[in-house]
Amino acid sequence: xxxKIILHAPVSDEALLAPFVDACLRDGVSIVAVVGDGCERxxxxxxxxxxxxxxxxxxxFCTTSHPGEGLDAVLEMLCAFxxxxxxxxxxxxxx
Numbered sequence: 001x002x003x004k005i006i007l008h009a010p011v012s013d014e015a016l017l018a019p020f021v022d023a024c025l026r027d028g029v030s031i032v033a034v035v036g037d038g039c040e041r042x043x044x045x046x047x048x049x050x051x052x053x054x055x056x057x058x059x060x061f062c063t064t065s066h067p068g069e070g071l072d073a074v075l076e077m078l079c080a081f082x083x084x085x086x087x088x089x090x091x092x093x094x095x
Contacts, residue, residue, distance in 0.1 A: 003029055004078045004090045006071070007046075009036035011095040014045065020095060021049040024061055031062040031081050033074050039065040 005024070011017065024032060034043045043065035050059050062081075066074050078090050 003031075004081065005029055005032045006074060006078070006090060006092045007032050007034045007042070008092065008094045009034055009039045009042045011042065013095070016095040017042075017045055018049055020093070021046055025050070025059055029061050031064065031078065033078055034063065034065045035069065035071065035074055039067055 007020075032046060034040075034046070043063045046063050050061065050063075052059060064077070066077075075090060
């Protein structure tokens with residue numbers, strides 16, 4: 001999985017979020033930017049899944065939500081994120 005992800009909201013099934021978050025953690029994703037209807041709520045759900053019960057250290061990646069923002073603006077933000085490592089590959093995901 002890419003280090004930078006755009007997740008499109010809404011998702012087809014919120015049960016898909018937990019495996020998605022686990023895959024992001026396993027694969028070293030640095031940021032997930034959520035766009036679309038309900039993106040703020042979806043970002044909160046993802047944050048809750050990252051933290052879990054708080055007993056596992058090292059569960060972290062950045063999340064952002066972008067209500068009312070166009071895809072171009074989000075892509076620009078992601079290209080600048082972690083600029084020391086270069087823009088990297090940005091992957092779009094729909095669940």
